[in-house]
């Protein structure tokens with residue numbers, strides 16, 4: 001079926017459609033009382049747990065104390081907790097969430113109309129806060145627990161800038177100092193992102209910088225470099241290790257981040273339950289896996305408990321295809337190879353997506369929880385899509401639903417549209433829920449390249465991937 005035209009013109013609903021719209025509102029909200037009071041930990045219901053984190057040198061399992069130099073203690077406990085199903089959301093975090101939550105579940109009536117599909121499309125919209133994405137859901141608790149422990153300073157890296165912005169907002173609220181190493185080329189291309197972080201009080205340092213040994217060494221060898229995410233991570237970690245009362249924090253991939261993001265799915269399910277709506281398909285984009293893990297959490301619980309459950313689809317960029325073409329292997333979380341190793345679908349910590357890839361989701365690996373669910377066939381499907389197809393869907397969504405979506409989110413939009421078009425052919429009235437993780441206001445250079453027809457697709461060859469796989473570590477005692 002051809003993809004519908006981007007030029008759609010004005011559209012009207014007939015009387016019957018308007019009536020239907022009244023039965024199920026455009027936006028389903030929860031009241032403050034109905035907001036989740038605990039996060040849901042998927043691992044508690046998994047019969048087969050994800051493989052443990054290991055020390056790369058010895059192959060031994062990392063004990064909780066082994067994580068204390070990296071994460072604050074409560075986060076270290078959450079990271080390794082595979083048995084507690086519900087973990088209370090501290091009251092201060094519940095209050096923080098109330099500033100921008102609940103996020104709405106939106107019925108995409110206008111998009112359905114344009115597609116002419118009998119499918120019913122819903123999206124959970126996480127872009128209603130200033131950071132413009134779901135990342136604030138984990139930034140807030142991470143800063144809160146750091147503050148509780150008496151830490152005074154946090155460091156992180158940011159590429160596109162959403163995580164750095166979310167963390168700046170949370171650090172301003174809980175009054176903790178923040179240093180953000182921002183990939184130099186991004187800080188030059190996205191000066192407004194940098195300005196937002198500075199407005200919230202963060203110290204934003206273009207990386208590589210002369211504030212760390214790693215940075216100085218890189219600058220000496222490559223004076224003109226625009227930097228890389230791997231290098232920014234190494235600088236942020238070094239700064240945390242050498243600063244008192246300081247820790248490094250990360251915005252995706254880790255188990256505790258997925259735990260915090262379960263608020264997305266818990267809210268979505270509570271809202272849809274009000275109208276007895278149960279999705280047939282749940283779709284999310286997957287970079288490190290945190291929004292997808294959060295969105296599917298309560299529905300995956302149904303599946304783990306043997307009940308009927310939706311068909312789950314993870315969507316990733318064809319240029320960084322960790323689930324669809326990666327290996328399920330122990331790997332480092334960072335390019336600098338400083339973290340403990342985790343078993344996950346990975347392209348190798350040394351993998352670099354093509355420079356012309358503008359659509360985000362550039363991480364080499366995938367959340368160990370999602371990786372395990374995918375490996376065991378519980379996360380049903382992963383699809384890789386090319387960025388020009390992603391922007392085609394993004395544009396159609398913007399013109400029909402009004403919201404300018406983030407390129408990352410648009411991966412999920414693309415597959416939701418593809419599934420809705422399948423329903424048009426078969427006449428099935430499937431209910432589809434997808435995650436709209438954020439807005440695209442700071443991604444206009446990517447939109448500009450699409451609008452001018454200059455956007456190209458790059459799919460790595462098997463040889464390209466082999467180079468990344470060659471960087472996979474050999475862990476003692478692990479096959």
Ligand SMILES: *Cc1c(COP(=O)(O)O)cnc(C)c1O
Nearest residue numbers: 252287288289290291408437438
């Ligand atoms: C960071 C980000 C993602 C991808 O991260 P996950 O951990 O895979 O969820 C997706 N959408 C937006 C808007 C983001 O900022």
